[in-house]
Amino acid sequence: xxxxxxxxxxxxxxxxxxxxxxxxxxxxxxxxxxxxxxxxxxxxxxxxxxxxxxxxxxxxxxxxxxxxxxxxxxxxxxxxxxxxxxxxxxxxxxxxxxxxxxxxxxxxxxxxxxxxxxxxxxxxxxxxxxxxxxxxxxxxxxxxxxxxxxxxxxxxxxxxxxxxxxxxxxxxxxxxxxxxxxxxxxxxxxxxxxxxxxxxxxxxxxxxxxxxxxxxxxxxxxxxxxxxxxxxxxxxxxxxxxxxxxxxxxxxxxxxxxxxxxxxxxxxxxxxxxx
Amino acid sequence: xxxxxxxxxxxxxxxxxxxxxxxxxxxxxxxxxxxxxxxxxxxxxxxxxxxxxxxxxxxxxxxxxxxxxxxxxxxxxxxxxxxxxxxxxxxxxxxxxxxxxxxxxxxxxxxxxxxxxxxxxxxxxxxxxxxxxxxxxxxxxxxxxxxxxxxxxxxxxxxxxxxxxxxxxxxxxxxxxxxxxxxxxxxxxxxxxxxxxxxxxxxxxxxxxxxxxxxxxxxxxxxxxxxxxxxxxxxxxxxxxxxxxxxxxxxxxxxxxxxxxxxxxx
Numbered sequence: 001x002x003x004x005x006x007x008x009x010x011x012x013x014x015x016x017x018x019x020x021x022x023x024x025x026x027x028x029x030x031x032x033x034x035x036x037x038x039x040x041x042x043x044x045x046x047x048x049x050x051x052x053x054x055x056x057x058x059x060x061x062x063x064x065x066x067x068x069x070x071x072x073x074x075x076x077x078x079x080x081x082x083x084x085x086x087x088x089x090x091x092x093x094x095x096x097x098x099x100x101x102x103x104x105x106x107x108x109x110x111x112x113x114x115x116x117x118x119x120x121x122x123x124x125x126x127x128x129x130x131x132x133x134x135x136x137x138x139x140x141x142x143x144x145x146x147x148x149x150x151x152x153x154x155x156x157x158x159x160x161x162x163x164x165x166x167x168x169x170x171x172x173x174x175x176x177x178x179x180x181x182x183x184x185x186x187x188x189x190x191x192x193x194x195x196x197x198x199x200x201x202x203x204x205x206x207x208x209x210x211x212x213x214x215x216x217x218x219x220x221x222x223x224x225x226x227x228x229x230x231x232x233x234x235x236x237x238x239x240x241x242x243x244x245x246x247x248x249x250x251x252x253x254x255x256x257x258x259x260x261x262x263x264x265x266x267x268x269x270x271x272x273x274x275x
Numbered sequence: 276x277x278x279x280x281x282x283x284x285x286x287x288x289x290x291x292x293x294x295x296x297x298x299x300x301x302x303x304x305x306x307x308x309x310x311x312x313x314x315x316x317x318x319x320x321x322x323x324x325x326x327x328x329x330x331x332x333x334x335x336x337x338x339x340x341x342x343x344x345x346x347x348x349x350x351x352x353x354x355x356x357x358x359x360x361x362x363x364x365x366x367x368x369x370x371x372x373x374x375x376x377x378x379x380x381x382x383x384x385x386x387x388x389x390x391x392x393x394x395x396x397x398x399x400x401x402x403x404x405x406x407x408x409x410x411x412x413x414x415x416x417x418x419x420x421x422x423x424x425x426x427x428x429x430x431x432x433x434x435x436x437x438x439x440x441x442x443x444x445x446x447x448x449x450x451x452x453x454x455x456x457x458x459x460x461x462x463x464x465x466x467x468x469x470x471x472x473x474x475x476x477x478x479x480x481x482x483x484x485x486x487x488x489x490x491x492x493x494x495x496x497x498x499x500x501x502x503x504x505x506x507x508x509x510x511x512x513x514x515x516x517x518x519x520x521x522x523x524x525x526x527x528x529x530x531x532x533x534x535x536x537x538x539x540x541x
Contacts, residue, residue, distance in 0.1 A: 008382035014354035015383070022360055033365060112364050119332050119356045 022116035023109060023137065035105050036140025045148035049078035051103060053188035053220045053227040054085065054095030056156045056167045057200060058181055059209035062244030063156045063165025065093045066213035068188070068221060069236050070228030071100050080228060085239040087248040089114040092130055092157030093241040097186030099149040106137055106151055113137075127159045131168040131176055139174030154185045158243045165243060182212075188220030188227035195219035210240055210251060214259050218267075230260040293394050297418035300396030301343045306432035306463060307400075309340055309425075310446065311411055312455040314514055315404045315486045315493065319459040322481035330483045332494035334359040334371045336403050338485050342432035343397035343418075351380060351399060373403030377414035377422055385420025394418050398431045404485035404493050408448065434467030441465070451513040452484065452497075453505045460506065477502045484515055 013029040023034060031037045049071040056065045067084035070077060078100075085095045086107050094110065096103035113133055117125050125133070134155050141151050155168040167179040182200050184192035195216040204212070214230075217238050221229030230237055237260055240251040284292075307320040307329050318330040318340050329348075330340045333355050341348035355376055363371045380401065388394040395418055403412045413425040428446050430438035441462040450458075460480065464473040482497040489495065497505065497515055504512040 008378065009386050010354045010358060010379050010383045014357045015350055017350065017353075022357075022364075025357055026361070026364075030361065030365075033361075108364065112360050116356065116360050119360075120353055122326075122328065122331075 020117050020120040021133075022113045023133075025116075026109075034140065035102060035109065036137070036143070040143035040147055042147075047073050048149065049073045049100040050098060050226070051082065051084045051096050051100045051186065053184065053186035053192055053217060053224065054097055054154050055184045055189075055192050055196065055213045055216045055220070056095070056154055056179075056182060057196065057204075057209045057213045057216075058165045058167065059204040059206050060202075061163060061165070062158055062206060062209075062242060063093075063167060064206065064209040064213050064240065064242050065095050065154070065156050066210070066217055066238045066240045067095050068217050068228040068238055069231070070226065072226045077228075080231065080234070081236050083239050085241045085250075086111070087241060087250070088130070088155075089118070089124070090247045091124070091160065091243055092127070092155065093243055093248060094134070095154045095156075095185070096151065097153070097189075098151040099144070102141060102144060102149055103151040103153065106141065106153070110134055110137060124160075126161075127157045127166060130157060131155055131178075134168075135170060135174045135176040138170050138172070142173060145172040152185050154183060156243060158245065158247075163245065184216065184220070186220075186227070188217075188224035191223045192216040192220040206242055206244065210242070210256075211259050211262070213240065214238055214256065215263050218260075218263055230264070232260075232264070290389075293388060294419060297388075297394045297396050301398050301418065301431070302433050302435075304342045304432045306430055306434055306438055307340050307342050308428065308430050308438065308442070308459045308463065309400045309402055309413055310428040310442065310455050310459055311408060311413070311426075311448070312452050312484075313408070313449045314452065314488055315484050316402050316411055316413065317452060317455050317459070318402075318481075318483045319456065319463065320481040321463050321475060321479055323479050328481060330481055332492070333376065333401070334363065335368055335491055336405075336485065336493050337371065337373050337376065338402050338483065338494050339399065340402070340431070341397055341399040343395070347395045348397045348399060351383070351395075351397065354383070355380070355401070373401045373412050373414060377401045377416060380416050381420045381422045383420070384416060384418060388419040400425075400429055400431065402485060404487045406487060430462075434465070437465065437467050438462045452515060453513045456482065456505050457508070477506060486515060 019025060026034050051071050052068055054067045065085050069081050071079040071082045085093060088094050088111050094107055114125060150172045153170055159166050167183050169177050169179050169183055182196045199212045199215055221227040237253055237256040240256055242249055305321040310317050320329045322329050327345055331352055333339050339352050339355055358376060358379055359371045384395060397418060399416050401414045405411045413429060415423045415425050415429050428442045445458045460475055464475045466472060482502055484495055484497055485493045486495055504510045
């Protein structure tokens with residue numbers, strides 16, 4: 001049939017029975033909208049803003065994810081109040097490190113993917129299912145990653161079956177690994193992981209886990225120039241998301257501020273700022 | 276006339292036959308009611324199945340209700356979700372409208388009605404809840420692609436005419452949800468042929484609302500204990516609570532619009 005004959009009609013791809021995956025539908029109907037389907041630029045790597053450190057900490061019955069607010073481009077701070085932790089659905093969060101533009105596009109697609117599945121199937125996707133869908137999307141970005149534009153997210157969610165918080169990390173090739181207790185990704189992650197090892201213990205409450213996550217970010221910012229510390233002057237605090245049986249929520253800035261103040265107070269009181 | 280040569284059928288007769296065919300198919304099924312109430316738009320259907328829905332979520336403010344052949348309207352529902360998600364993904368969530376979707380459905384149903392070997396035996400409603408009752412939009416689409424912009428209430432399917440007559444008598448703007456259900460459920464149970472009316476229990480009903488007071492995703496199924504309380508005449512529950520819910524869908528999931536008015540995340 002010619003296009004003129006049924007202009008305005010829903011294209012046949014919309015009416016075709018089959019996949020409940022939004023990215024599969026895009027791949028068949030509008031492949032140019034898929035991040036992984038675009039031609040990979042050749043030649044020298046372009047400079048683009050990079051997101052930095054994400055920290056995830058489990059607690060009794062859930063998981064906390066926190067991210068600093070800085071994006072850097074070489075030695076320049078590209079953005080000082082960027083959000084890098086996103087709610088992907090009712091029971092999951094994703095935090096992004098790596099090339100910010102590509103990562104945000106990936107998160108947007110992932111969010112639609114989960115909601116699309118939920119609407120078409122009438123049920124939530126399993127936590128492993130979500131983690132695997134994200135792995136597939138990262139794999140689609142491999143070409144870009146080889147050009148230096150890598151996206152390395154971390155995924156955390158509440159497992160409705162096991163009633164626990166779980167963490168999944170990724171590599172640029174789409175490898176998906178379950179992490180236990182805590183994890184961190186991004187340029188400041190080495191320092192954050194060191195802090196997490198000393199601060200983490202099992203069976204914490206959500207509030208204690210928030211404190212541990214924010215303190216680990218503080219340590220990351222202390223030693224990594226690309227990670228933003230708490231900006232006391234502008235009152236810019238880390239983004240902190242929590243997932244538990246109640247669902248996904250963000251800790252309001254007014255509640256993050258006292259946590260940051262307490263950490264700074266403790267550091268100032270200690271000899272040489274260490275703890 | 277040689278064998279194999281088709282008899283001449285006038286276009287008028289052909290369209291009339293198709294319309295009669297579709298109408299008969301639609302009238303056989305149980306009715307679905309779409310009724311405005313003070314906090315949004317309610318959808319009420321007799322449907323003992325928990326798995327095969329007649330009412331579904333399409334997008335943040337948009338829902339879909341249908342009667343007729345299940346595989347045909349399910350096909351249209353899925354197409355609607357794809358249409359809305361694609362549009363919201365490539366533009367913005369606020370660019371997905373019931374009017375746009377109703378138009379796409381109208382073109383599709385119209386083309387199928389004239390060009391395919393048989394018309395779709397479906398009637399559908401696409402509804403969008405506004406910030407106030409004046410902003411609510413309800414579009415009814417019939418098997419041939421005709422669109423009607425409805426106000427107040429719509430009934431589709433078997434016995435629709437008698438049900439609409441009942442709604443015309445009992446419905447008033449600004450009714451609360453319990454009152455709307457109290458009006459709609461007995462009408463669904465009435466026998467169009469004039470026989471004895473049936474009393475429908477909550478587990479024979481499919482009820483959903485587009486609640487304008489809910490954040491972002493306005494669609495919500497009303498079932499179980501809440502539906503029982505709303506239907507019970509001696510229970511004071513008048514509306515579905517906006518906050519407490521089986522789900523915590525409160526956060527916007529668009530990375531660009533994840534902050535609330537105060538500029539705080541979530």
